[in-house]
Amino acid sequence: MTGGEPGARPRSARMLHEWFADGLARNPDGPALRILDRSWTYTEADAVARTWAAAVGTAGEPAAPVAVLASKTPEAYLGLLAALYAGAPAVPLNPENPVARNAAVLRAAGCGAVIAAPHAVGQVARLLQSAPVHVVLAPSTDRAALPAKLPSAVGGARVLTAGDLSEPGRATAWQPPAGTPDDIAYILFTSGSTGTPKGVPVSHGNVSAFLAASLSRYAVRPEDRFSQVHETTFDLAMCDIFPAWAGGACVCVLSRLQALDPARWVRRYGLTVWHSTPSLARGLQRADRLAPGSLAGLRQSVFAGEPLLVDTARYWQRAAPDGVLDNIYGPTELTIACTAFRWHPDQDLSDPRYGATVPIGDPNAGMEAMLLAPDGAPPDGAGELVMTGPQMFRGYLDPAQDADRFLHHGGRRWYRTGDQVRATAHGWVHLGRKDAQVKINGYRVEVGEVEAALRETSGAEAVAFALDAPGGARLAAYVLGDPEPDTARLAERLAERLPPYMLPRHLWWLPDAPLNAHGKTDRTRLREDAVRRLGHEGEATP
Incomplete structure (x- = not known):
């Protein structure tokens, strides 16, 4: 640069x-x-x-x-x-x-x-x-x-x-x-x-720190053409726009339909840098839409927003054999992406501790991290990821929402991501959320917000959660108690309050909520019931 x-x-x-x-x-x-x-x-x-x-x-x-x-x-x-x-x-x-x-x-x-x-x-x-x-x-x-x-x-x-x-x-x-x-x-x-x-x-300054850490990694040049798949309300869009503009490259905007045919648009636009969520790549893999070498023009592929499966990375790399593949991670509060991992097909990730997902890697230059056990003590190999550095925002627009999101340690302020990770020889591996936050098609969703909207529109108790499913996590929800609601009308009213990615794919009614030993709604039994209804095996993401 x-x-x-x-x-x-x-x-x-x-x-x-x-x-x-x-x-x-x-x-x-x-x-x-x-x-x-x-x-x-x-x-x-x-x-x-x-x-x-x-x-x-x-x-x-x-x-x-x-x-x-x-x-x-x-x-x-x-x-x-x-x-x-x-x-x-x-x-x-x-x-x-x-x-x-x-x-x-x-x-x-x-x-x-x-x-x-x-x-x-x-x-x-x-x-x-x-x-x-x-x-x-x-x-x-x-x-x-x-x-x-x-x-x-x-x-x-x-x-x-x-x-x-x-x-x-x-x-x-x-x-x-x-x-x-x-x-x-x-x-x-x-x-x-x-x-x-x-x-x-x-x-x-937050974004400048991200750019300073990222541009040397991607070696952006004026002849590059970046895909732009994400809406600008999603911070990962900034990962396309500003690195491209800082390097004199072109941002090439793709609609949702265009993004489902990357081979065509890589050729038509001459794309050299691709960035999307793993769910998009996983869907293309399930449909086998990418022939080997069909993305040969790409020199860089970047995935972010949710876990990237190793077999999906392999599938994509076969289609883009001349480029490198990065898996990056970062909540909005840590500015776009704060860790990165460069994946290679010949890497041995077979150790069961690493799981089936590509690691999220190590912190960007200038960022510091530590792990916390549930009791706040240093963990033994795994724990909640806590970070600080120039990419960390100062706090939410509403200061009341800062509660429990920051930690003061060693004279510094750290952001608690709520993400559980394990330290490995390849950097961190993402283990999931510690709270009720989930990723749907790369978007971060607080299940509590979906439940609050359901309760307000239905006047009844509601439970929502994410289920693992082919093609990525999907939201499912129950409305509980009498009288039976008009679920079609309820879904319409919900769409007036929530953006499309937060709408439950499945909405069911039950007259009686199952209760656990503590007299609370038994979410585990509801998740099991949802899996049976959908007719596939798998565990819901808490």
């Missing part, structure tokens, strides 16, 4: 948009973003982001967070950059999520502006009824196409459309305001056990 200019900040302590400036300097006329057959060069992306930043940065409260309401459109990526240029934290929102949930995020983050994609503009009027902002930016929408209710919904706020941004000389010379690496770069909302999403503010 290129070095900084004389007097510039150290690479490990920089503003996130300064990393984009590295890519701009390296490859000004090369593509920074591609969506189907439309590409934006670095110079074009920079000009668009500055124009949008001027629009949101000159209205309302300076540095108030900017919501980016978009899914795999130019707004999702250039809007993220525009928020950074405006000197404001970006708050990605998925238009597919329920309006009530997006409105709750807007309120919790205190957003002062919304950048909306065309397909999301219709949601804005409803969204802002309970979460007013200062400016709505619809940069790809003509004013005539605005919903009739939108201006009245936002009160005195400014509504800017494509025509407003096309005025001659509009702010392409906008300069990002001065900031420090301690400022917040973006806020992501993860599932919360109380039914309220947790806001995770991630600083410029």
Whole structure:
């Protein structure tokens, strides 16, 4: 990677948009973003982001967070950059999520502006009824196409459309305001056990530490083409976007359907770096969709978000024989990924202590780790992973949610991941969660939030859990007690509260809850019943 200019900040302590400036300097006329057959060069992306930043940065409260309401459109990526240029934290929102949930995020983050994609503009009027902002930016929408209710919904706020941004000389010379690496770069909302999403503010310095640790590992170069499979509400999307942009490479956006045919899109886009969850690769393996050598253009494959099975890694490597494969790990609170393991087909992972999954490896440079036994003492080989270092966030948006998530040891503050790991000769092996948090298609889900939503919509007791199943874990849930609910209607109401990845795949009713010896609902028996209903062997993930 290129070095900084004389007097510039150290690479490990920089503003996130300064990393984009590295890519701009390296490859000004090369593509920074591609969506189907439309590409934006670095110079074009920079000009668009500055124009949008001027629009949101000159209205309302300076540095108030900017919501980016978009899914795999130019707004999702250039809007993220525009928020950074405006000197404001970006708050990605998925238009597919329920309006009530997006409105709750807007309120919790205190957003002062919304950048909306065309397909999301219709949601804005409803969204802002309970979460007013200062400016709505619809940069790809003509004013005539605005919903009739939108201006009245936002009160005195400014509504800017494509025509407003096309005025001659509009702010392409906008300069990002001065900031420090301690400022917040973006806020992501993860599932919360109380039914309220947790806001995770991630600083410029946190992401810079990740980039400084990762770029040398991946040796990003301008001719690279990165797959972009994840929604920007998922922090693993940042693992594609900013390493690519820091190196002058191109981010190639893939829809869900396109991601299911990687061989085609590796060829069409000339992809060199692939990043997805193991579930996607596992599904392709089960369907045997990848012929040997069909991903020969890839030089780097990265998997994250959930356990990667060794046989899935072997299957993928046969399809991408010329590249290397990394398994990375990290909760949002430790900024994208904080450990990494490079897998090789000839490695001997047959030791039963390692299990059938690829290790998650060792900490990134600058990160420190220790393991804790359930009683808080140092464990014997296995325990809860606890980490500290420059990638660790400072605390949740709501300080009350910090309770029990941090540990003070040796004069330092450490984050308790809740993940159980075992130390091996190949680094750590992930053993599962110590609490009621699970991974569904790579997304982190608090089962308690699903149960809270079920209880609220049904008025009855509810139990939810994840079951191991071919293709990855799936959510199942029971509503317990009389009267029998209309489960179809209940599922519809639940979809108004929760994003798609948090909706139970299976929803059943039981008039009586089985009880254990302590008089509590017997979750073990319910899990066993769910396995019988699904007609396959396997254990539920707690």
